[in-house]
Amino acid sequence: MALSTGHVASQLRHLVYYHLDNNLIRNALFLAGRLHAYEPRSFEAQYLLALCHLQNGEVKAALECSQGSGSRGLHVGCAYVYAQACLDLGKYLDGVTALERSKSLWGSKNHWNKHSETSRQHLPDAAAVYCLLGKLWQAHKDLNKAVDCYVDSLKLNPFMWDAFLGLCATGVNIRVPNIYQLSPELLAIISASPDDVDSVSGHLSPTEGAFSAQTTGNSGGDPFMVSATRGEVDATYGSSALWEKFNGSSVSVASVPPPVIHEGMETPSSQSSGSEEFRIANGVTDPGSAWEPPFAPARKNRTIQTMSLDHTGQAPPKMRPTGIRPRTKTRTEFEEPPVGPADREPPPAPRIGDRKRTVSGQVAHPLPPQPTEPGAPQRRSVRLFNQIKPTTSKLSSSALTGRDGREVKKVRSAHAKGRPATTSTMGRVSLVLHLFPPPPVFPPLPKNAERSKELEALSWLLGLFTKLASGYSALSRYKCPDAIQHFNSLSQGQRETPWVLAQLGRAYFEQAMYGEAAKYFSRVQTLAPSRIEDMEIYSTVLWHLKNDVELAYLAHQLLEADRLSPQAWCAIGNSFSHQRDHDQALKCFKRATMLDPEFAYAFTLQGHEYVANEEYDKALDAYRHGINADNRHYNAWYGLGTVYDKMGKLEFAEQHFRNAGTINPTNAVLICCIGLVLEKMNNPKNALVHYERACSLAPHSVLARFRKARVLMKMHDFKFALAELKVLKDMAPDEANVHYLLGKLYKMLHDKGNAIKHFTTALNLDPKAAQFIKDAMESLDDDDMEDDDIA
Known part of the structure; x- marks a missing residue:
């Protein structure tokens, strides 16, 4: 018997994914190399090899493996890995170009709510790609395009937290409640079963999308060839109205633009934007013939007793009772281990006389429904239902299917007698039962109860994200009292987590309430001793509190946790700075910037040490590097203003202090600095206005009241x-x-x-x-x- 190349490749892919899922990256990398050697022209083999290199920390190797097909946009996985490698290596525009060229492959994908313990989508969807595009544009300093990409990502998936953090980093005004709301699209994805018509948004499910494509554009060819119409259908299968009023915009994701063919792009002309996984699995590796993997075919119209062996020589799996009509088991049902699209075999050629069916097993041209007559032959679904003994296992067919066969039979005899039950009708009924109270004649159905629990859980999760996002958004705009209020509104379990406690510590730090900030950061250290993020702020808090012992202990703990983290070296530098050893502190801060050239806070701390040494030119250079790393890092703008003030260039000092105040308008120290410069420029009236504002923002600020009293004395008040x-x-x-x-x-x-x-x-x-x-x-x-x- 000849060796099946498709089966060999399938087994290798299974092994690669197995080791990736179990975090055995080196094993996965070795097996990906075998797969690539076995199928050197396969895009998926290139993708898996590049992905393994990337997860193993070999960024340049990942770039080289994915460059061939990824840079040209021929495979979405290769393009995604290639763009990630470009982000790490500073080749931002190359990554953007690769993702834009592959837009026809990912622009219509939405994998929200399609991942579970037993199934996953290994290729990125539109939300993930838009998020990566936003990071690339932000690193390229094009904030407008970065904001657009982040917004598009959150429209498709409101739980894309990286995109939200990126939005906050750009400083745009965000209306958080418009992001995290229960939209009709989310209701549709939760409520409608995969085979139902989406009665909320009016779009077809993926199965019916394939049906439409085959009956219209490919009715006479291969039943597994899906036309480009599929992409148009999938483009609307997601959440599209999440940001209807976000920033005054009324953009809807339902209107996704058609795939754009870029110059030099090798894209199949009349096929879907899917990928070539199915063709590769069957030994076809032609780069120019990529298309969507089909669903598993349905069984022929035969009874269970007469089913013969399929073309592989094995008996097909036994059918389970599925309620009113049988259907092919979809990927969302988990009674049996799921099979990836690349592992399915093509069906046998249809026999003469059989009615043509779609990929999902439905009739391509169904006959109009006929009323049930007493002498009419039984429907196929009823025959199968009578032949299969009902079980008590959970079923997941249509919305009207009960937990066992007896319940289904009871419902049908009471309400479905004398009228046909089609798929679309059942889908609409299930949504109506879910969205509105059911009529008294219909008993409550377990399926609707389960979906009601899913909606309840989704509503709770959206509420949680609303509080978290509102707090972080307020903190990113330095509205610290609002941020504290939002974070404190969380439940105790969510509030007593390292991330939330660190944000509360930062909020108090920005208000110069160092004692309160130290309490929260200390709790973070207790809960997560190895946490690195935000610990550079804690070291500065301890520096202000002059707590030398705690500062030295923190530096030692961070160095032990990760000696290659810039936060650890900032803490060590602050410890030396507190001991007045400015030269050693500068060495530590320079080490931090070498480890991460985009770590703006380390450049700012360098500038502070240069100012302490009265090396003003070097201080200016350090602060400018900090601004180049993060244009919204107000500490660096404040440092520039301080240096110009010491140099006697009061106009430049005022300009830079005002730039810092624009970024952080609630910082009393910055406002006092502006007032001090105005006071030196013999403008005591304007200086008094700034001091009064600082006192209103920080009533407990000793500095603000002191300077206010001094300028009042100058004015003889x-x-x-x-x-x-x-x-x-x-x-x-x-x-x-x-x-x-x-x-x-x-x-x-x-x-x-x-x-x-x-x-x-x-x-x-x-x-x-x-x-x-x-x-x-x-x-x-x-x-x-x-x-x-x-x-």
């Missing part, structure tokens, strides 16, 4: 200045500058007793400033002598 300083004295009783300023104010008010009292307190709190304080006290005595002379 002593009454309000005294009121501010009294409040400030209660807030910071151990702050020497506050008592010194109070002494100067009482001196202006000619209150010598209070002036001496506060000057003395300031001297005790800060002995290093003794010379300035003594000069002020001596000038107080000189003023008294002048007053005596005048008298």
Whole structure:
């Protein structure tokens, strides 16, 4: 017997996926090499080899393996892996070009709700590709196109969290409730069975899409050849109205554009945008003949007792009772292990006299339904139903199928007598029963109860994502009180997770509430000691709190967890910085930027150390590198403003401080910096406006009230200045500058007793400033002598 090349390739693919699913990447890589050697022209073999290289961390090898077909857009998997490798290697436009060329292969795919413990889709769908496109455009610094791609990704799959994070990183205004809502399209996917007509959105299921394609465009040829009409049908099989009012847009995903043929693209002319898996499985590896893998064919119209062996020499599997009419088991039914599309064998040629059927086993040209007559022969579904003994296993055919044969028989005898039951009618009835209360004559059906539970779970999940997304969106726009409110509205189980606690810590950090931030980050360390993300912020919090012991311990813990992470080296650098060892701190921060050139915060910390060493030119260069890595990193803009302020270039300082304030309009420190520059530019009125705004944003900010009181003294508004300083004295009783300023104010008010009292307190709190304080006290005595002379 001749060796079946299709079966050999199928077994190798099974082995590759087995090892990938079990995280045995090296084994999968070895087997993918065997498969590629066995089928060097197969796109799927190239894809699996490149995928294994990518998951093994061999990015350049993945690029080389997928470049041949991926760069030309001939296979969606190869193009996707190629684009991922391009993202890692900085070849952003090459990745974008590959994905755009393969758009006809993925533009109509939506795999939401099609993955489970026993089945999966190994090729990316449109939501995943749009998300990757957004990352490529964002890395290329084209934020407008990145936003468009992220929006398209979230329209198709609202749970694409990477796309949402990318949107937040661009700084656009996001209306979160419009993303996470229960749309008619989501209802359709949950409620309608795979063989039903989608009565919510009005689109056909994939099975009926294949039926339409074959009956219209390919009725006379191979029954497994699917025309391009299939792509148009699949284009609307998803969630399309999730973002109807997002950013004022009324775009609907239902209107997906037709496949675009790019110049130089090797695309089959009259075939679907699917892929060549089925043809490769059967030994056909022609790159120019890629098409959709069909569903498994249905059995012929024969009784179970007379079924003969198929062309493979094996008896077909026994049929299970499926309710009113039998149908081919779809991929969503899990009573038996699923079989991939590439593993199915083509059906035997139809015999003469048989009615032509579609890929799914349905009649291509069904006869019009006839009313049931007493003398008419039994329907095939009724004969099969009577011959098969009912079981109590779960069935998943149509919406009206009960849990066992007795329930189905009862329902049919009560309500379906005297009228035909077609697939489309049953689908509509199931949706009506689900969306509205059933009539009293219909008993509640288990299938609808199960779908009701799915909808309830989906609603809960959308509500959870709404809270998480609202909190993160508010934090990305530095609306920290709103972010804290959203995160605290989560249930305790969701709130007490490392990611949420880290976001709460960041929210308090941005408000300069370092004590509260440290509490949340400490809980993160307790729950996840090896967590690296956001720990550079925790190290800065400990630096502000002057907690040298905890900072050194954190640096040691992060270095032990991952010595090649930039967060660990930022923590080590902050520890050296706290010890005033700026040179060692700079070495650590430079190591962090070498490990990740896009880590903007490490460049900013470099700039701070250069400022401490008074190396202003190097500080400017470091801050500019930080802005180049992340244009919305307001800390780098603040650093530039600080350097220009120290250099006496007040106009440049004001411009950069305002840029930082535009990104983070709720930061009281930035607003105080703008006010300070205006104060130095002899514009005390505008400076007072900024100080008052800073005090309203941060009522507990000592810096804002101090500068506000000082500018009020310059404007000779002593009454309000005294009121501010009294409040400030209660807030910071151990702050020497506050008592010194109070002494100067009482001196202006000619209150010598209070002036001496506060000057003395300031001297005790800060002995290093003794010379300035003594000069002020001596000038107080000189003023008294002048007053005596005048008298």
